[in-house]
Amino acid sequence: MDKGSFDDAGQKNTEVIPLTSQALLVDLDGYEGPLDVLLVLARDQKVDLLKISILQLAEQYLAFIEQARALRLEVAADYLVMAAWLAYLKSRLLLPAEEDDGPSGEELADRLAFLLKKLEAMREAAEKLMNGTVVGRDRLQRGRPEAIRITRHSKYECTLRELLQAYAAQKERKGIINPLRLMRDAVFSVEAALDRLEKMLGTLPEWTDLMAYLPENISDPFSRRSAQASTLLASLQMAKEGQLELRQGATFGPIQVKKRKSGQ
Amino acid sequence: MSLDPEHVRMAEALLFASKEPLDEAVLAERLPEGADIPAILSTIEEQYRHKGVNLARLAGKWTFLTAPDLSWLLEEERETTRRLSRAALETLAIIAYHQPATRAEIEEIRGVGLSRGTMDVLFDAGWIRPRGRRRTPGRPVTYGVTEDFLIHFGLDDIKDLPGFDEMKAAGLLSTEPTGIFNDLAQTEEDALEDEEEKEF
Amino acid sequence: MSLDPEHVRMAEALLFASKEPLDEAVLAERLPEGADIPAILSTIEEQYRHKGVNLARLAGKWTFLTAPDLSWLLEEERETTRRLSRAALETLAIIAYHQPATRAEIEEIRGVGLSRGTMDVLFDAGWIRPRGRRRTPGRPVTYGVTEDFLIHFGLDDIKDLPGFDEMKAAGLLSTEPTGIFNDLAQTEEDALEDEEEKEF
Numbered sequence: 001m002d003k004g005s006f007d008d009a010g011q012k013n014t015e016v017i018p019l020t021s022q023a024l025l026v027d028l029d030g031y032e033g034p035l036d037v038l039l040v041l042a043r044d045q046k047v048d049l050l051k052i053s054i055l056q057l058a059e060q061y062l063a064f065i066e067q068a069r070a071l072r073l074e075v076a077a078d079y080l081v082m083a084a085w086l087a088y089l090k091s092r093l094l095l096p097a098e099e100d101d102g103p104s105g106e107e108l109a110d111r112l113a114f115l116l117k118k119l120e121a122m123r124e125a126a127e128k129l130m131n132g133t134v135v136g137r138d139r140l141q142r143g144r145p146e147a148i149r150i151t152r153h154s155k156y157e158c159t160l161r162e163l164l165q166a167y168a169a170q171k172e173r174k175g176i177i178n179p180l181r182l183m184r185d186a187v188f189s190v191e192a193a194l195d196r197l198e199k200m201l202g203t204l205p206e207w208t209d210l211m212a213y214l215p216e217n218i219s220d221p222f223s224r225r226s227a228q229a230s231t232l233l234a235s236l237q238m239a240k241e242g243q244l245e246l247r248q249g250a251t252f253g254p255i256q257v258k259k260r261k262s263g264q
Numbered sequence: 265m266s267l268d269p270e271h272v273r274m275a276e277a278l279l280f281a282s283k284e285p286l287d288e289a290v291l292a293e294r295l296p297e298g299a300d301i302p303a304i305l306s307t308i309e310e311q312y313r314h315k316g317v318n319l320a321r322l323a324g325k326w327t328f329l330t331a332p333d334l335s336w337l338l339e340e341e342r343e344t345t346r347r348l349s350r351a352a353l354e355t356l357a358i359i360a361y362h363q364p365a366t367r368a369e370i371e372e373i374r375g376v377g378l379s380r381g382t383m384d385v386l387f388d389a390g391w392i393r394p395r396g397r398r399r400t401p402g403r404p405v406t407y408g409v410t411e412d413f414l415i416h417f418g419l420d421d422i423k424d425l426p427g428f429d430e431m432k433a434a435g436l437l438s439t440e441p442t443g444i445f446n447d448l449a450q451t452e453e454d455a456l457e458d459e460e461e462k463e464f
Numbered sequence: 465m466s467l468d469p470e471h472v473r474m475a476e477a478l479l480f481a482s483k484e485p486l487d488e489a490v491l492a493e494r495l496p497e498g499a500d501i502p503a504i505l506s507t508i509e510e511q512y513r514h515k516g517v518n519l520a521r522l523a524g525k526w527t528f529l530t531a532p533d534l535s536w537l538l539e540e541e542r543e544t545t546r547r548l549s550r551a552a553l554e555t556l557a558i559i560a561y562h563q564p565a566t567r568a569e570i571e572e573i574r575g576v577g578l579s580r581g582t583m584d585v586l587f588d589a590g591w592i593r594p595r596g597r598r599r600t601p602g603r604p605v606t607y608g609v610t611e612d613f614l615i616h617f618g619l620d621d622i623k624d625l626p627g628f629d630e631m632k633a634a635g636l637l638s639t640e641p642t643g644i645f646n647d648l649a650q651t652e653e654d655a656l657e658d659e660e661e662k663e664f
Contacts, residue, residue: 036574130553133617133618140277157347281538334477
């Protein structure tokens with residue numbers, strides 16, 4: 001096997017001395033599973049894998065496992081499963097088939113040989129692939145590509161409906177719009193109170209509770225207090241200007257207001 | 265002196281694969297000894313003179329370049345249709361309804377900071393434009409929508425935006441800064457538009 | 465039909481400028497209408513056949529590459545390619561030759577379980593991709609190689625893999641389980657390739 005294609009871990013098993021010398025260096029870590037061991041052992045027979053002696057291979061493998069165990073090396077379960085299966089195969093091959101249950105020993109041996117052949121073919125293919133023409137290693141692409149310059153014009157798509165929904169959704173997400181905005185709505189300005197009082201004064205000729213001049217429909221207590229304060233300030237301003245008269249019967253009693261008649 | 269055609273091939277491959285233009289010294293170093301670099305280069309230059317790719321000399325170094333008359337081939341104009349992100353959509357809606365609006369106002373309404381990219385997208389789409397500056401501390405830039413915006417959305421006037429009047433009447437479209445006292449002190453919001461200075 | 469030499473120049477410029485291989489559709493799109501792309505390409509291929517740079521077809525696309533025999537010259541320009549572990553390399557070969565292949569099939573051929581990292585390395589390199597699912601119990605994902613794989617290994621098509629035809633003829637590329645170790649109860653695997661569902 002060509003060492004060049006593989007990394008260090010992969011190269012380990014190339015150092016394994018084949019079993020013929022009976023000095024099999026057991027290094028299980030160097031193998032990629034039992035099939036890999038079988039392939040290494042099979043190569044020792046130096047024949048086409050399809051013509052290999054599976055019986056001999058099974059014996060070699062079993063000897064390999066025995067040796068590994070004698071050296072107290074940890075043998076993974078799948079190696080042992082393979083050993084058991086090969087022992088079974090060996091018995092099938094040696095003993096004449098008595099009943100027709102399942103594939104014969106020869107059939108199983110052929111299948112194993114085929115599997116090894118497949119693995120070997122893939123090993124060789126991988127090697128050829130790496131030793132073949134690799135772009136970037138053996139054949140180079142343009143070193144200074146003049147990339148196609150793309151001038152991108154973006155066109156945005158958006159419908160009015162989307163725009164409105166975005167706006168509405170945004171509002172909704174924020175819940176009560178702008179709390180500060182609410183405060184402003186809640187405040188009844190002195191200017192507004194003046195305006196209202198000037199327009200309404202006179203529609204009620206006699207002494208009237210100032211609170212009757214408050215705007216209708218103010219339920220919010222804060223707004224109501226704001227309107228009361230503003231209206232009182234407005235009435236004081238108008239009294240100062242001589243437009244109306246104010247009176248209060250008792251401390252904290254109702255404040256009454258009346259339009260001042262001209263000449264009074 | 266005859267020129268080795270193999271040397272020409274080598275120089276060709278080197279010039280093609282190199283990430284940088286190569287000068288004659290580098291070529292001489294990489295090619296077999298005795299290669300006649302100037303002759304090789306002028307041969308290549310001549311061979312490629314009428315091709316789609318020419319040998320060009322840049323700052324005393326040599327490289328292959330697309331023929332100048334074909335550079336248009338490498339330009340590509342592409343129009344892509346994109347959808348606006350939610351942030352962009354909301355920002356656009358806010359500007360449309362509240363214009364002129366400053367960045368801070370948009371952020372206040374959305375309740376999140378405005379990333380630079382969001383405004384860029386809207387500028388890119390040609391839908392918003394700077395309109396002027398607020399006469400408030402910091403003189404922030406105000407934004408409004410463009411004629412293209414109106415055309416795109418089929419509006420004759422910004423006032424045609426559905427629900428504009430109703431929403432405004434409901435107080436949903438004001439752009440008051442925060443703070444109740446500022447709020448009370450500020451009077452004629454309506455006149456703001458007139459107060460903005462034209463600068464753009 | 466005579467070939468417009470301007471069209472050849474344009475194709476030359478495009479193919480030279482791009483690092484990525486271009487397919488005929490892209491060339492047709494950029495060249496004037498009616499340009500005979502196959503004729504143009506074979507003209508260029510012929511013109512560059514003996515140059516230091518050749519026109520090559522990879523994964524059905526066209527690109528200029530340095531001539532294969534000049535590989536030794538380009539040591540310095542060479543990109544450092546990652547070294548794959550033996551497991552990754554074998555897995556890649558198995559996927560390339562057997563695609564679409566499931567994880568179980570890869571494991572059967574190699575005789576060992578596939579570690580997660582092995583597939584990750586191949587995905588990272590951009591050489592394999594999920595292709596679909598087998599219509600067998602468990603609906604396992606099948607994998608295949610990518611266009612980048614073909615380009616990297618200088619192949620135009622999966623059939624150009626070394627020894628592909630011979631292996632196929634020898635039946636070495638069937639993904640039928642041998643069923644010798646685990647007495648797999650799987651039966652109907654023959655029509656597997658056709659039954660794959662496209663999902664990715």
